[in-house]
Amino acid sequence: MATASAYQVDTTPYEEAQEYLLTVDVNQESGIKFRTENLTRKNDGGASILREINMDIPKGVIVGIIGPSGSGKSTVLRALNRLWEPPAGTVFLDGHDICDVDVLTLRRKVGMLFQLPALFEGTVADNIRYGPQLRGTKLTDNEVYNLLNLADLDSTFFNKTGNELSVGQAQRVALARTLANEPEVLLLDEPTSALDPISTQNIEDVIVKLKEKQEMTIVMVSHSIKQIQRIADLVYLLVNGEIVEVLQPDKLSEAKHPMAQRFLQLSS
Numbered sequence: 001m002a003t004a005s006a007y008q009v010d011t012t013p014y015e016e017a018q019e020y021l022l023t024v025d026v027n028q029e030s031g032i033k034f035r036t037e038n039l040t041r042k043n044d045g046g047a048s049i050l051r052e053i054n055m056d057i058p059k060g061v062i063v064g065i066i067g068p069s070g071s072g073k074s075t076v077l078r079a080l081n082r083l084w085e086p087p088a089g090t091v092f093l094d095g096h097d098i099c100d101v102d103v104l105t106l107r108r109k110v111g112m113l114f115q116l117p118a119l120f121e122g123t124v125a126d127n128i129r130y131g132p133q134l135r136g137t138k139l140t141d142n143e144v145y146n147l148l149n150l151a152d153l154d155s156t157f158f159n160k161t162g163n164e165l166s167v168g169q170a171q172r173v174a175l176a177r178t179l180a181n182e183p184e185v186l187l188l189d190e191p192t193s194a195l196d197p198i199s200t201q202n203i204e205d206v207i208v209k210l211k212e213k214q215e216m217t218i219v220m221v222s223h224s225i226k227q228i229q230r231i232a233d234l235v236y237l238l239v240n241g242e243i244v245e246v247l248q249p250d251k252l253s254e255a256k257h258p259m260a261q262r263f264l265q266l267s268s
């Protein structure tokens with residue numbers, strides 16, 4: 001089992017990573033949903049958290065981001081919906097700099113699900129109705145049932161409250177609540193790390209269904225190499241704030257960058 005500290009101590013810059021980067025095979029018809037250009041972040045002490053991250057996230061695919069603990073995965077994800085404000089001109093959604101997009105509009109288009117679900121007070125239906133209600137739209141009961149169904153929950157959940165749910169069920173309610181905003185992109189930050197294998201499989205099934213049936217673009221951070229291999233179409237490997245490889249999920253074992261090889265060997 002890999003330990004996080006084994007990677008965090010190594011602060012060698014990885015300029016040589018460029019030679020391991022593959023060209024992302026973007027289907028020109030579906031195009032690119034998100035693009036980052038030289039996305040960079042330093043912490044208050046001046047140390048690099050992200051170094052010139054260049055990513056293309058094709059429309060309607062599941063992109064996995066993996067890498068050692070502290071490598072910057074969550075920071076990249078949070079930059080995509082301005083939970084962390086990226087520098088202007090570094091993150092583009094459909095070709096538009098996200099810094100020029102109204103932040104609430106952006107977050108409706110780019111929904112996010114975290115590791116642990118945090119439900120609001122009230123029923124499951126209240127939670128699901130929350131986002132649309134902020135925009136003055138009251139979802140009908142049928143619309144709520146449809147969203148429950150999308151998150152693989154049956155109608156009996158409609159009137160339940162948060163304390164009547166397991167963590168796995170609560171995570172699916174949180175997913176339904178995010179989907180109520182009809183996002184075009186879903187950002188998932190280790191959404192199954194607190195779940196048992198069956199709940200994990202339920203969430204994975206829903207994620208794949210969202211891609212296949214709704215052509216949703218999904219960016220998922222995961223610590224599980226196997227999970228990424230099960231559901232992702234493209235994998236970015238982040239080490240020390242830098243993308244060191246872009247790989248097809250079934251070709252992770254062909255990683256060439258030394259840190260990528262080491263991480264994958266220890267994690268599998």
Ligand SMILES: Nc1ncnc2c1ncn2[C@@H]1O[C@H](COP(=O)(O)OP(=O)(O)OP(=O)(O)O)[C@@H](O)[C@H]1O
Binds near residue numbers: 049
């Ligand atoms: N708000 C912040 N201010 C300063 N440094 C931060 C902040 N948030 C994260 N960091 C630092 O940025 C680096 C990357 O953190 P991040 O959470 O993005 O990594 P990660 O790859 O998602 O890690 P993990 O897998 O452990 O969740 C870490 O060194 C972390 O300490």
